[in-house]
Amino acid sequence: xxxxxxxxxxxxxxxxxxxxxxxxxxxxxxxxxxxxxxxxxxxxxxxxxxxxxxxxxxxxxxxxxxxxxxxxxxxxxxxxxxxxxxxxxxxxxxxxxxxxxxxxxxxxxxxxxxxxxxxxxxxxxxxxxxxxxxxxxxxxxxxxxxxxxxxxxxxxxxxxxxxxxxxxxxxxxxxxxxxxxxxxxxxxxxxxxxxxxxxxxxxxxxxxxxxxxxxxxxxxxxxxxxxxxxxxxxxxxxxxxxxxxxxxxxxxxxxxxxxxxxxxxxxxxxxxx
Numbered sequence: 001x002x003x004x005x006x007x008x009x010x011x012x013x014x015x016x017x018x019x020x021x022x023x024x025x026x027x028x029x030x031x032x033x034x035x036x037x038x039x040x041x042x043x044x045x046x047x048x049x050x051x052x053x054x055x056x057x058x059x060x061x062x063x064x065x066x067x068x069x070x071x072x073x074x075x076x077x078x079x080x081x082x083x084x085x086x087x088x089x090x091x092x093x094x095x096x097x098x099x100x101x102x103x104x105x106x107x108x109x110x111x112x113x114x115x116x117x118x119x120x121x122x123x124x125x126x127x128x129x130x131x132x133x134x135x136x137x138x139x140x141x142x143x144x145x146x147x148x149x150x151x152x153x154x155x156x157x158x159x160x161x162x163x164x165x166x167x168x169x170x171x172x173x174x175x176x177x178x179x180x181x182x183x184x185x186x187x188x189x190x191x192x193x194x195x196x197x198x199x200x201x202x203x204x205x206x207x208x209x210x211x212x213x214x215x216x217x218x219x220x221x222x223x224x225x226x227x228x229x230x231x232x233x234x235x236x237x238x239x240x241x242x243x244x245x246x247x248x249x250x251x252x253x254x255x256x257x258x259x260x261x262x263x264x265x266x267x268x269x270x271x272x273x
Contacts, residue, residue, distance in 0.1 A: 001026055007099065011053050019215045025053060029099070031212045034058040034121035036109050036137055038085040040197030041151045041204060042127030043075040048205040050093040050100045054212075057093060058121055060105035061085045072194035109133060111256035114140035123208045126150045127201070131178035132259035138163065138171035139256055142247050149207045149219075151200045153192050158200035161223040161238070162207050165247065168220035173241040173248075178259050196228050 003011070003025070014020045014028070031054050035042045038061040049057060063085050065076040073085075080088040086104035093102050105117065109128075118124055118140050126137050126148060134150065141148040141163060148163040150171060163170050203224070210216045223236045245252045 024213050027212055028053050029055045032056040032121045033123045035125045036060050037127030038089040040072040041201040043073045044198045044201030045125050045205040050097045056101045058103045059086045059089050060109055062108045072197040111258045118144045118146050123211050124148045125204050142170050147211050149204045151204045153196050153200050155190055156193055156228040158196050158226040160203045162219040164220055169238040169240045170247050172246040173244045174238050
């Protein structure tokens with residue numbers, strides 16, 4: 001593919017980078033990224049990936065924009081209240097960069113449709129707000145052998161880590177199963193500072209671009225935790241679990257299934273190095 005003069009100008013700051021250049025920008029333009037959840041995390045991730053020139057962005061979300069969303073979900077504006085988030089999100093992405101092809105799915109990601117959707121993309125970004133969905137996304141990415149960038153936020157705390165199936169620890173290597181219903185509060189119950197979504201979502205977008213470009217060191221076998229109150233990052237080492245029920249030596253999970261719904265965004269846990 002050849003860039004137009006306008007595109008060369010638009011992506012000039014990327015092209016100037018030796019690690020990206022014209023070849024790297026073409027990789028970005030050919031890439032396909034699926035964002036599961038057009039909310040707090042999906043919003044900044046979608047906008048920065050669109051600005052970067054990602055060729056195709058898939059957005060899946062079954063929800064509509066609500067007034068309480070606007071404190072952090074920057075894909076949606078006040079006139080969008082009551083509109084499907086994927087419709088609102090597509091408009092904002094294409095207003096920012098008409099080069100981007102936006103594919104929308106006004107639906108929930110469930111066991112029945114997850115593999116078919118995920119197989120059509122190069123990288124998956126987890127922007128959901130509940131553990132059952134996070135486990136499902138992880139499982140589907142492992143089965144489909146697609147890289148996954150996980151993110152979670154709650155109160156003032158955020159977390160990011162990247163999964164490369166068969167090469168690094170997956171979500172179930174670290175957290176075997178979703179926590180029991182009611183154990184962890186949701187953002188609706190406990191609150192979240194809005195700008196935290198921007199910090200974690202943009203780190204997720206950075207990870208996705210690094211994976212497509214094949215540069216740097218991805219957040220594999222380590223989790224990056226962020227404390228907004230102290231403005232501090234902490235890295236927690238992880239490792240593939242040979243006894244993981246999904247990607248271990250003798251897996252017991254051999255097909256996708258839906259867990260009982262439970263709303264929450266971030267599990268606080270200690271992980272041994």
